Amino acid sequence: xxDLFSLAGMQGPAxxxxxxxxVLLRGRALADEESLLASLDGIVAAAPFRHMVTPGGFxxxxxxxxxxxxxxxxxxxxxxxxxxxxxxxxxxxxxxxxFLKLATSAAAEAGFAGFMPDTCLVNRYEPGxxxxxxxxxxxxxxxHPIVSVSLGLPAMFQFGGLARNDKPQKVPLEHGDVVxxxxxxxxxxxxxxxxxxxxxxxxGRNRINLTFRKAL
Ligand code: MD3
Ligand code: FE
Numbered sequence: 001x002x003d004l005f006s007l008a009g010m011q012g013p014a015x016x017x018x019x020x021x022x023v024l025l026r027g028r029a030l031a032d033e034e035s036l037l038a039s040l041d042g043i044v045a046a047a048p049f050r051h052m053v054t055p056g057g058f059x060x061x062x063x064x065x066x067x068x069x070x071x072x073x074x075x076x077x078x079x080x081x082x083x084x085x086x087x088x089x090x091x092x093x094x095x096x097x098x099f100l101k102l103a104t105s106a107a108a109e110a111g112f113a114g115f116m117p118d119t120c121l122v123n124r125y126e127p128g129x130x131x132x133x134x135x136x137x138x139x140x141x142x143x144h145p146i147v148s149v150s151l152g153l154p155a156m157f158q159f160g161g162l163a164r165n166d167k168p169q170k171v172p173l174e175h176g177d178v179v180x181x182x183x184x185x186x187x188x189x190x191x192x193x194x195x196x197x198x199x200x201x202x203x204g205r206n207r208i209n210l211t212f213r214k215a216l
Contacts, residue, residue, distance in 0.1 A: 021183025023110035028178035029149045039096035043067045046093040047085050061129040068095040068119035081215040103147045103212035110180035112145045117212035125207040127197035133189045144214040145182025152203030160189035
């Protein structure tokens with residue numbers, strides 16, 4: 001039976017609690033779409049997307065860059081936050097004001113007033129790119145939430161529990177969706193299924209995900 005959301009062409013309600021501490025704000029970034037993308041162009045001009053290598057020697061299918069006081073990096077030496085972009089040897093581009101305002105206001109709406117990210121990891125998925133189930137625990141204080149912003153092609157996100165073997169729920173994430181992951185959900189296993197090939201009117205064959213963190 002088609003429900004009212006599907007009849008209206010929507011994936012679900014505007015605000016949805018996915019789990020304790022995990023709040024999906026559908027379409028929350030749409031009003032800032034053009035300024036987010038213009039700011040992103042500036043970041044990528046100074047710190048281009050690159051495919052990094054995991055400590056185990058695998059090249060990631062997701063291409064990444066960062067802005068802010070530090071950037072997440074991986075190489076044969078391990079995962080860490082680095083103050084300098086290893087490609088340029090220079091600091092990462094600063095966090096654009098529109099990024100910071102969206103992240104702090106979305107966090108506050110989800111119950112995390114006072115969240116002040118010092119880095120944004122930018123992930124670029126092309127068709128076939130995926131991210132296998134993992135936990136984010138390279139940040140210094142796991143008491144802070146993470147805010148994620150999805151742009152471009154839709155993806156099927158996998159959201160599991162605190163144990164790798166907990167069966168993950170599948171959550172479709174679309175252009176403009178914002179999710180705040182805090183409290184008991186902060187250490188949940190999560191991943192992204194291989195991106196299906198299609199074209200987004202604004203971003204072409206790409207999905208961009210911004211993840212805002214307090215790393216330092
Ligand atoms: C749940 N990125 O960069 S964003 C990552 O779509 C990452 O690019 C995915 O996982 C992406 O580490 C997912 C959603 C997300 C981010 C961090 C989380 C969900 C999370 C941390 C804890 C729990
Ligand atoms: Fe993650």
